[in-house]
Amino acid sequence: MSRIQVLPDFIAHKIAAGEVIERPVSVVKELVENSIDAMATSIEIEIKDGGKEYIRVSDNGHGIHRDDLKVAFLSHATSKIITVDDLFNITSLGFRGEALASIASVSDLVLRSRTRDTLQGYQISFGADDQAVIEPVGMETGTTVEVRRLFYNTPARYKFLKQSPTERRYIVEFVSRIALAHPQIAFKLVADEKLAVRTHGQGELKAALANVFDHRTIKNLVSIDAKTEWGRISGYLSKPSITRKSRQAQLIILNGRIIDSSLVSSAVERAYAGMLAHREYPIFFLNLSMNPTVVDVNVHPAKSQVRFQDDSEVYQEISRACRDALLTSDLSQTITSVKQEPVIHQETQSEQINLDFQEFFPWQPRTWSRVDEFLRSEKRLSNSAASYQSEIAAVEIEQPVKSSVTAREYDGGALVKETPSADVYQVKDQLLNGRIIGQFRQTYIILETDNGLWLLDQHIVHERIIYEFLTRDGAAPHVQQVLPQALEFSSAQAELVAEQLEKLNGFGVELEEFGTNSFLLRGIPQFFASRGISVDEQLILDLVSNLSERNNWREKAAVTLACKSAIKAGQRLSEKQIHSLLVQLADTENPFTCPHGRPIIVRLEDKEIERRFGR
Ligand SMILES: Nc1ncnc2c1ncn2[C@@H]1O[C@H](COP(=O)(O)OP(=O)(O)O)[C@@H](O)[C@H]1O
Ligand SMILES: [Mg+2]
CATH class of the missing domain: 3.30.565.10 (Histidine kinase-like ATPase, C-terminal domain)
Incomplete structure (x- = not known):
């Protein structure tokens, strides 16, 4: 002292x-x-x-x-x-x-x-x-x-x-x-x-987490623990299906101090690239231990602001460690009932403080009809209004190139797993080897796996496959030549389209200037053609608005194309087609969420089923 x-x-x-x-x-x-x-x-x-x-x-x-x-x-x-x-x-x-x-x-x-x-x-x-x-x-x-x-x-x-x-x-x-x-x-x-x-x-983080996060969030956290140049990163990240509309539910601790840092927040958010919708924020609790000589806390009297010696290194390392943790974890959402015993110590009737974690899973079925209801309400979230009747052959779109680096080859030696029951490899294994039971409401694929019964939203599965294909380096869809068709725009629109011709081409949409304010459509992506999906003015305008964004234009355009061309809800699939979808899904980097963060897989674990049957 x-x-x-x-x-x-x-x-x-x-x-x-x-x-x-x-x-x-x-x-x-x-x-x-x-x-x-x-x-x-x-x-x-x-x-x-x-x-x-x-x-x-x-x-x-x-x-x-x-x-x-x-x-x-x-x-x-x-x-x-x-x-x-x-x-x-x-x-x-x-x-x-x-x-x-x-x-x-x-x-x-x-x-x-x-x-x-x-x-x-x-x-x-x-x-x-x-x-x-x-x-x-x-x-x-x-x-x-x-x-x-x-x-x-x-x-x-x-x-x-x-x-x-x-x-x-x-x-x-x-x-x-x-x-x-x-x-x-x-x-x-x-x-x-x-x-x-x-x-x-007692060093028990789980009990302390229960004071800050609700039960559903805690069940859906991915743990992270990695060494860095300047220290160590540990904590928990939410699966991409659990997000908030603000950064309120993000907690950053640096050397035992609660800090605000938009640098750290955006580094973590970057790790979720391609998994979250615009303006959706992950929930996380990140504990950074940093050599005190590389961070300045004497910035503001409240001591909640800090200055890092090397911003970009901190950003890169946090982003990489979080991305590794996410990509090597099982990101599917686990269904739990609200009434399970709380994680918090029984004798402590701590008031749960819910920052903005108020939302519980609205699901407490007693019969399978309630499952139905639940799924319908989930489906309401998806924009599955239209239902295309075209041939499903297109599900076998260009076989995506095998991704070159698997997350495990990466030097994430320090990663320690705690919460998730299975990692991403086990999930992929189940996708390849699970038994296809069939389709439910011509919308969800039902799969029997070693980890219980899985429901997969067919539209989102396909959307994820196409999205990843389109965002892979060097990927360019095959172009199918079509009978030239004139597309008409207003002069302001035409100007925008003209600016993006080259990028549109890269996505397989071939346009050629054709008189005032109109363009000739000569080619469309193969996976559009084979599914009978047409390209109209509206789609071009949507794409152009994605492509003219300063940041992440490729991702944004890929989201639009994937959503437009993925098989829809209500479409019947043969077992072969389902199998093909699952194989391709297993080959994606993130088989758990659509590019907007909606879940692809919802799992009903054996335990949960047995519990409900009173076994
Ligand atoms: N709970 C405490 N236990 C022991 N020492 C304390 C405690 N609170 C304050 N002190 C002593 O009083 C000093 C002044 O406290 P404070 O005004 O908060 O300044 P600071 O924490 O910035 O040093 C501290 O440096 C510490 O030596
Ligand atoms: Mg003090």
Whole structure:
């Protein structure tokens, strides 16, 4: 335990300045960070009225020396750094030496602390004239801070507080998240006399996850654990079928600190390329351990922003590690019933906090007719309005080239699997060797596998196959010459089409300028031709709008073409055709989701079926 000193001005001036105590959760955050820095293994938090009336944080850490009690409340007083160099190698959560001083200046604060080498503790409080009063108290080793009447002397700040339930939710959210970042510490949060968060400090991440993620999300996580140049990445990523409309459900921990980083978020999102729809965001919890000398946390007073020494390296490594984890996992969604026993410890009636994870699987069938209903509701999500009657021979489109690198050859030696029952190779094996039972509603393929009964959406299966084919390097569809046909556009549209002629060609759509505002269609992709799908003005315009996007135009155009040409729901398939689809699906990189993130495979595990039959 180091002693507390006031930093000399020249160091103090190098520290990101600014007020960070904005609301009750800021107090909780600063106090809990102090407890973690004091090597506590147990931290208890109690709040009343959303923290507006009362906040108490108690820990069993190393405590504060009696003679340091007053010093701790001075500005820039800290035991965590001494020299300027320390600022570039920060291993603690705190270092600014400001929190206690700031909190004490806007509240009634009492701190009690006892170090290991004394028989009693000491309490420091502040009289009306702000004079510190120190008295001995009986207590265990550790520190307790009580904060009452927050912002009583700064009415402007008090006015900006939200209703108590909202302030309370911020605190519950924070404690749940910090608990996840520190699985070795037992956390307990009591809000208005009710237990709100509880973890046991046994390093059990799953229990801590249950405070942050709902049951369905937890069942559908892929674990990641990889070494990098600068440290290590571990955590959990959601399967692509489980997404959110915002980044709210993304949690990034860097060296024990909760941070915001759009760089890290976009690196993870990049790993889902081709698996998610536009504006869908994965859910993840990523724990980064990084050599403290390659990251700067002294960027913003709240310490939640960081600056990396080498942005692009961090981005690449995170993206690659996440992509590896996704591509080597079983990404199919597991059907679970809502009523399964919760992952969380039974005796802890922790309130589940659901950031925005409210959504449960709407499926609790007792009979197969309910399965039907479920599937119909799933199907509503797919845009399967039209149903083409053309020959299915086209299912055997150009046999995709075998992908050259399998995920396993990649140097992902550090990958450790935890959750998913089977990896992608097992799934592919089942696709090749499962027994085809048939088709359901001429829409879903039913497959008996070693891992239960699988349902596959035939449209999405085919869509995935075509999409991957079109996005593979050097892939160009065979072109089928057609009777030249004139397509007419408005002059503005024609201009756009003219700009994209070359790219259209690359996708097998051959157009030639033909008088004012019209084009002659001479060739179309073979897989369109053989399925009797025509190319019209609308499809060209859709493609042109994809192709003129600055980013990922190839992927976007491939999505449009795949969706348009894939076999539709309602089309009868022979066993041979189903087999051909499954073989090609097994050859894709990601046999689990359509390019928009909808699931391809829904699994009913033996266990689940048996349970429902009461076996
Ligand atoms: N819970 C605690 N246990 C032990 N020491 C503490 C605790 N809280 C605060 N301290 C001591 O008080 C000092 C000042 O705390 P603070 O104002 O939060 O600044 P910082 O955490 O940035 O150093 C810390 O450096 C630490 O030495
Ligand atoms: Mg601190």
